[in-house]
Amino acid sequence: MIRLAQFFTAFSVLLSWIGPGFALSEVEMQQMLRTVDDRQRNGGDYKALCYIETKEKGKSDVVYDAVVYRRDIDDKLMILFLRPKTEQGKGYLRIDKNLWMYDPTVGKWERRTERERIGGTDSRRADFDESRLAEEYTPTYGGAEKLGKFGVHKIMLTAKDGVDVAFPVVHLWLDQTSGNVLKRQEFALSGRLMRTAYYPKWTKLFSESKNAEVWYPQEIRIYDEVEKNNSTVVLIREVDLRSLDANMFTKAWLESKSR
Amino acid sequence: MNAIVTLNEVVKEYRLGSVVVPAVRGVTLAIDTGEFLSIAGPSGSGKTTLLNLIGCVDTATRGTVTVDGQNTATLSERALTDLRLHKLGFIFQSFNLIGVLNVFQNVEFPLLLLGNVSKVERTRRVEKIIEQVGLSEHIRHRPNELSGGQRQRVAIARALVTNPRIVLADEPTANLDSVTGDKIIQLMKHMNDNQDTTFIFSTHDPKVTRYADRVIRLKDGQIDDENGVPAKPLAVSA
């Protein structure tokens, strides 16, 4: 699921255009982003069990057990909360440009924006959705760096005109060896750093519909850079790539789950 | 010695910018108690300056001025003011009454300054002296309701009400017609005769000097003919 990329192309291909110390051309960077996107995309449906934990200074921790559904062909996304019991049945549904939130305790659908903090955590819709980096952003190269013991390429992304994304400027640190995103920083239009996210564990799973592997990060750690003491951890515990019911991505389906 | 005022080699110079103008140039003089003395001379001869020195409103540049036994050069401004209040009376050429006060109040003013005269005593003394100068009818009038002569009478009353040792009058008749001036001088002479008060008045009018016991003539700041025989006093009509 989440954004980090995977090559399903051969490892050797990867090496041919990632050479440590060499600046990447725009074409190469575009290719890298496409690879990141492609790796996480499944041709068919996608379902993942997630755990989200948010620490906020001076407040009780917020935790969620949720399931994420994706139908990448139609760009549809649905998030349904399973636990805790006050949040059960609450869900998000993205169709076209509409991001809906359903709250069964309120019995209402509400329109939300791209900047919606999912369930009040520091995660965004995009963290759970299909990766569309190549489509949404224009890259520039930021140099080769070390991140822990890994050699990484830093790539700076700017949102393309007219694309509605939560953050207009994004910096990525891509593992030179695997091409995976290891670190991601997101900035507001003003240039202010808003979030830093880490992707320390990547897993791949063979997809029959795609006839290739689908990659997903097992763990995402998000640090709020505005409220410095707040942080969110997302665990992607299990992924299921079997087809989902045709009528699932509708308000009626989401409502029915808690009725 | 019963001289009430003595001047010894008194010089008074005024500074006008960088120029030093001598007004009195070495005057030595003794004035006895009870004298009716005239200081005469033309304008600018130093009459007023001399009177001011005796009246303790000014101090000499050099020489000594002694008034009632006190050397004025050694006294503070405050002590000089005190001396004026207790020992001196003033009569001015322009009368110098306080316009906002009536006759009674004007005459009472120096008594109030004395500070230790009771109201009853003040009223008695003021009324008596006003009667003596002949203004009892005008006792509640304001100065601007009086003629020049009447005003000068008020001034005389004011000068005498404290029973001063010396009364100084600078050109007391200059602003009066000759008949009135004559009457004023006669009044002063009358007061001088009845009391033991020394009168010193300046004038440039020869007609006035004839009432004086003695005339000091000044010319260019010096005594011109001190040994000259004073004009014979005329009989005073009361």
Next chain:
Amino acid sequence: MFSVFFAEILIKIAIRNLFSAKLKSLILGSFVFAGTILVVVGNSLLDSIDDSMSRSIVDSFSGHIQVYSDSAKDELSLFGGMIMGREDIGKIDDFAGIRNELLKIDNVLSVIPMGIDTALVQKANTIDVELAELRDAVRTNNKPKIQAKSRHIRRIVGLLEGELKNLDNVARTKDRQEDEEHIRRAASAVFWSDFSQDPLAALEFLENKIAPLSLESQDIFLRYIGTNIEAFKATFPLFEVVKGNAVPNGRRGFMFNDFIYETQIKHKVAVRIDTIKKARDEENRMLATDEELQQLVRQNVAQFKEVAFQLDDEETAMVRQHLKDKLNLGTDEQEFSIILQQFLEMNDDNFSIRERFFYEYITPHLALYAIPIGGTLTITGLTRAGYVRNVNVPVYGTFQFKSLEKSALSGGQNLMDMMTFRDLYGFGTADRVEENAEIKKEFGVVEVARENADEALFGGEDAAIVSDSATTGFDEFKNVDLQGAQRYTQALLERIYTSDEINTGVALNAAIMLKDPTRLDETVAVINRVSQEKNLGIQAVTWRAASGLVGQFITLVRAVLYVAIFIIFVVALVIINNSMVMATLERVREIGTMRAIGAQRGFVLWMLLVETAAISLFFGGVGAMAGSGLVLTLGQVGIPAGADILVFLFSGPRLYPFLAPIHLVIAFFVLLGVSVASTFYPALIAMRVTPLQAMQEEE
């Protein structure tokens, strides 16, 4: 050397002098007079306003003292700070414990828990609301309702189509073309005849393609006080219910401030009509001449849709008929939109009739209030970082603070029960905290500090492993009952909390009422000392300090008044000084004469002092009497509160000022000071006058 003998002559001279220059004295005196009136009236008014405003604040919701955490980053500001953002005033973790400690202090009467916060409330699109109702009807298979709602939505689609056509064609982007296609489809007869075949699909289409085209939704920021409503009612004497009821004791619930309810929750067209009515009736303003009122009419005409969208076919027909019958507006051929716009185009001649018509024949078909009493308010709480949290809370009624109905300032706060407040602010209840802890334990996420995340996550030997996974799929609904949340919240709403339960837990601040309000400052000091000694972690401030800018308002106005008084007295001082200098120069001979006769310099100084003091005290005295008279008269008659802000300051529609004798004393000393100061320079000149100057003849 000044003696009683002097006094007599000095006063005589002074009075004579003043009368001899009447005009001058009068001019000087008028300044002193004006200044004194300002001192007496200004200060008395301010004292009275201060007094009434303190009632407005203390008896409405601040109490005499406010306490809050001593580790607060910002100062407590009951009316909101300078910025739209929220202050960080920390929190009181154990309110019950703090309350017990505070009640031990002898002057403390009661302690009320509070939490003031701002939340977002969405007023949804009419079309979204209607679609939600249609969806509801479809689910319950309520055929008549489906019919009615479909017709209504079709009307709205028709209106939207017309609107889209009217847009100029320059901005014809690809998106616009798509939008137009969607609208055409939704407006087509086929779409609606096929609706019943797959209503859910049709609904999805309308919700996702059509509704976004009409983005008239509106976010309202609501400031509310979370509190123990039962205790609040009992403690604050100005509280009174206007509409509906108070939240029943121990229940979760919300009460709107009536002012907000009438201005922000009410239908916008109605609010504008109300505003015009009030301006005409109470302020004698005319539509013909008042630009602001004309603007309101223009807005109503431009936004006729706010009415039109809410009327279905049947209602539209009814309103149309009434408009024709009662007001003779519109013909059968005219579109309803045009007739409605004609109706909303009000002027002075027809306003009263149309206002009545609006309330009699139109509002019964409208949702007059976006959130009706007895309805449910969905509050989206913003946590500090901008996280959102939704809570449903029943609206029981509206309230106001007695005699402050018209004041926007006192109308700024709504009321909410303490339990809901805690939920919204992010303080979980005990059972929620426990459940969360269990879930956390199950996953055991290790915390990684932000500072060394790079190294901790990617520095180790086993970092960033790429692993294979081989899941065979899972059933997310195993052992999960998704109706739990609904049951849980329903149970919360039905639950009745005891006062102890409400007091137990977090509060942000607390209001304290005192037995003896005059010992305010003393009690604040005692609380702060007790907090130190017992390590309570709270700080106490007076209501004035807690009300931020509003509390400082009086201080500010007083400062302005003092500046005005200062200026007027400086002018008086300069004028008196000048005229005394002139007078002194005119009186050089007289002063010289006095000096020659034997008056000391001190006498001259006193003479001038007595003269200015006589002016000051006489005219000041007259001014003080006039001022006192004015204040006392106003105290009988009252000053009407012309503007809404004044209602709050006056603690009611009229202010009845009272006279404080202290201001007469102040006026006396001010005048004395002015006399002495203005005499200083002329006295210097006068004292330099020598007796010689009496001898000199004027030329």
